[in-house]
Amino acid sequence: MYLSRFLSLHALWVTVSSVMQHYPSVWGHYDVCKTQIYTEEGKVWDYMACQPEARDMIKYVKVTLDPPDITCGDPPETFCAMGNPYMCNNECDANTQELAHPPELMFDLEGRHPSTFWQSTTWKDYPKPLHVNITLSWNKTIELTDNIVITFESGRPDQMILEKSLDYGRTWQPYQYYATDCLDAFHMDPKSVRDLSQHTVLEIICTEEYSTGYMTNSKIIHFEIKDRFAFFAGPRLHNMASLYGQLDTTKKLRDFFTITDLRIRLLRPATGEIYVDEQHLARYFYAISDIRVYGRCKCNLHATGCKEENKRLLCECEHNTTGPDCGKCKKNYQGRPWSPGSYLPIPKGTANICIPSISSIGNPPKFDRIWPNISSLEVSKPNQVAPKLSMSTVSSVQVANHKRANVCDNELLHCQNGGTCINNVRCQCPPAYTGILCEKLKCERDPGGCSQNSGQGAISHRPLLLLTALLGATGLCIC
Numbered sequence: 001m002y003l004s005r006f007l008s009l010h011a012l013w014v015t016v017s018s019v020m021q022h023y024p025s026v027w028g029h030y031d032v033c034k035t036q037i038y039t040e041e042g043k044v045w046d047y048m049a050c051q052p053e054a055r056d057m058i059k060y061v062k063v064t065l066d067p068p069d070i071t072c073g074d075p076p077e078t079f080c081a082m083g084n085p086y087m088c089n090n091e092c093d094a095n096t097q098e099l100a101h102p103p104e105l106m107f108d109l110e111g112r113h114p115s116t117f118w119q120s121t122t123w124k125d126y127p128k129p130l131h132v133n134i135t136l137s138w139n140k141t142i143e144l145t146d147n148i149v150i151t152f153e154s155g156r157p158d159q160m161i162l163e164k165s166l167d168y169g170r171t172w173q174p175y176q177y178y179a180t181d182c183l184d185a186f187h188m189d190p191k192s193v194r195d196l197s198q199h200t201v202l203e204i205i206c207t208e209e210y211s212t213g214y215m216t217n218s219k220i221i222h223f224e225i226k227d228r229f230a231f232f233a234g235p236r237l238h239n240m241a242s243l244y245g246q247l248d249t250t251k252k253l254r255d256f257f258t259i260t261d262l263r264i265r266l267l268r269p270a271t272g273e274i275y276v277d278e279q280h281l282a283r284y285f286y287a288i289s290d291i292r293v294y295g296r297c298k299c300n301l302h303a304t305g306c307k308e309e310n311k312r313l314l315c316e317c318e319h320n321t322t323g324p325d326c327g328k329c330k331k332n333y334q335g336r337p338w339s340p341g342s343y344l345p346i347p348k349g350t351a352n353i354c355i356p357s358i359s360s361i362g363n364p365p366k367f368d369r370i371w372p373n374i375s376s377l378e379v380s381k382p383n384q385v386a387p388k389l390s391m392s393t394v395s396s397v398q399v400a401n402h403k404r405a406n407v408c409d410n411e412l413l414h415c416q417n418g419g420t421c422i423n424n425v426r427c428q429c430p431p432a433y434t435g436i437l438c439e440k441l442k443c444e445r446d447p448g449g450c451s452q453n454s455g456q457g458a459i460s461h462r463p464l465l466l467l468t469a470l471l472g473a474t475g476l477c478i479c
Contacts, residue, residue, distance in 0.1 A: 030349060031304055033318040041421065045414050047319060049301040049341035049349025054145040057138065057293045058107050060313055065103055066133040072119045072285070073100055079122050080283040088282045092119055103134075106288045115289050117153035123269060123284035126276060132286055134264040136293070137169060140313040141325050144257045146294035148223040154287035155270025156211055159185045162223055165261040172263060176223055177206035185268075193227045201228050202256050211270075219289075225257065244343035258298060301341025301349060302326035320354035329354035345432075350416060350439055408437065 033050035036043050065071065072079070073094030080088040093099040101119035108116055123130045148162070160178040165171060179185035188206035196203060210221040226237065233243040247254045269284040277283065297306035297315055303326050305316035317326035319341070320333040329338045335355035342350040408414070408421035415427035419438030422428050429438035 030301065030343070033302070033304055033351070039420070047351035047353050047414060047416065049343060049351055050304045050318070051301055052296045052299060052304055052306040052315070054294055054296045057142055057295050058291060060138055060140075060308060061107070061293070062137045062139070063103050063106070064135040064137065066135070070120050070132050071102060072121045077122060077124075078282060079119075079285055080280065088280065101287070106134075106291050115153060117287045117289035119153070119287040120266075120285050122282045123276075124281050126278060126281050126284070129267065130269055130284065130286075132266040134266070134288075135169065136262040136264075136291070138260060138313065139168065140260065141166075141298040142259050142293075142295040143298045144225050144259065144293070144295040147225050147227075147292075148262070149290070149292040150221045150264065150288060151290040152219045152221070152270075152287060153289040154285060155272060156219065156221055157266050157269055157286065158211055158271055159267040160211070160221070161265040161267065163263040163265060164259045165263070166255065166258060167260065169261045169263075174204050175262075176204065178211050178221060179206060179208060180211040182206035182208055193224045196228070196231070198231045201231050202252060228257075241346040244346065248343040259295075262293065297325075299326045301343070301351075319351050332357050345417070345441070352439065355437075 030049050030051045031053065032048060034045050034047045037046045038044075071094070072092035076091060076093040076095075076099075078088055079090050079092060081090055091099050092101055094102070101117060103118050105116040106118045120130070120132055157178070158180045162175040162178070163172045164175045165173075177186045177188060179190075182188045182190040186206050190208045191203075191205040192207050192209050193205070196205070210218075229237055229243055232246045233239045237243075247257075266286050269286055271277075271284065297303075297313055299306065299315035299317065300321070302319045302321040303315040303317050306313055307316055308314075312324075314324055315326045317323065319326070320330050321338065322328060322330045327338070333354040334357045338354060339352040341352050344350065408419075408424060408427050415421050415429070415438050417430060417433045417438045419427040419429045419433065427436065427438050429435070432442055434440050434442045
């Protein structure tokens with residue numbers, strides 16, 4: 001009896017531990033855009049920042065090779081085996097399925113035997129460089145969430161550059177340099193991510209860590225996203241609140257992990273030696289069996305869904321926003337300038353929803369108020385009930401017709417961050433917040449700015465509550 005109860009409790013703890021991994025107590029997943037809550041005035045919407053779930057982005061990629069005819073097999077050619085560079089009786093033939101190595105084999109399911117891979121032509125034109133550009137395009141802005149991993153079936157290249165674009169391939173910036181000799185190849189001192197810090201995390205480095213020629217147990221090249229996250233979130237990424245705070249306030253850091261395209265520039269194949277063996281040039285080529293890119297659609301914290309439509313990824317926008325990245329307000333919801341959502345305050349963030357335009361408001365409201373553009377409002381006195389109105393934002397026709405609207409209500413214009421709507425005239429904000437809809441932290445006005453914990457509510461107790469509920473369901477207790 002006691003053994004069965006012990007086993008039940010152990011299984012229960014494993015389940016709760018798994019849940020706790022997905023719901024850390026100090027940060028939110030931002031997986032809900034709005035939820036209904038009950039107040040004294042009835043049921044209202046509570047809006048919050050939200051983002052899509054991270055996924056394998058290779059499923060949606062378009063690959064382009066330059067030069068276009070760099071794939072082996074047309075015409076057929078022989079090459080040397082990877083394990084024995086002097087056994088040169090292998091064949092690549094584009095017209096025979098078993099012998100072809102097209103680009104799509106870089107992204108197929110791994111684990112099959114023999115393994116599948118893309119392969120370039122051999123270095124038969126030596127000493128002319130064997131250069132290949134592999135461009136991965138998504139036609140969508142992507143936020144990277146895990147390491148970029150490239151698995152080579154041949155030896156890892158002696159020289160390679162990983163590049164990124166933020167404007168759909170119009171311009172490119174280096175992400176990282178890879179070489180057996182960084183000083184000789186790129187005139188850079190060799191470094192690894194471990195040599196960086198919070199202050200130098202955006203530095204572009206050259207690493208010799210992933211360029212070791214023909215070693216059969218060393219086929220993988222990384223671009224370390226998680227190691228860079230760890231400078232802010234800790235070695236095991238437990239303090240994601242700190243990382244989200246940095247991403248929210250530092251545009252350069254946020255842009256560093258954001259891409260529309262990646263480009264792998266292969267500049268020199270693995271030689272395994274100082275000199276190229278000109279008698280056996282069929283030893284030298286590139287072969288890639290797998291590429292992994294994990295991330296999420298960038299939706300500016302205004303969506304939890306991202307769908308593929310006409311071979312293009314689109315955010316399923318909420319908060320009255322629209323566009324591929326939820327980058328603008330919907331028609332008739334331009335009552336204030338569009339703004340991205342904010343991760344702060346943890347764990348819900350701030351939704352920064354788009355609100356109705358003056359011209360879109362229909363029936364005359366109950367109170368004697370004129371609805372201006374929120375961005376032009378300011379409070380002139382602390383005890384002033386209504387905001388001061390910049391009349392330049394309201395047309396004379398609107399004033400003459402007295403088409404008035406509420407500052408807040410319990411549907412679209414909900415007071416944020418726990419604020420309470422008072423008679424549809426103003427939001428009564430919690431002590432830490434200010435603004436027409438309680439959308440701003442008061443500490444933002446202070447010279448020292450906001451600390452990490454400003455406006456942060458109590459730490460979530462979901463794992464403990466879940467454990468208690470599950471124990472109650474099984475009739476067990478912790479005494």
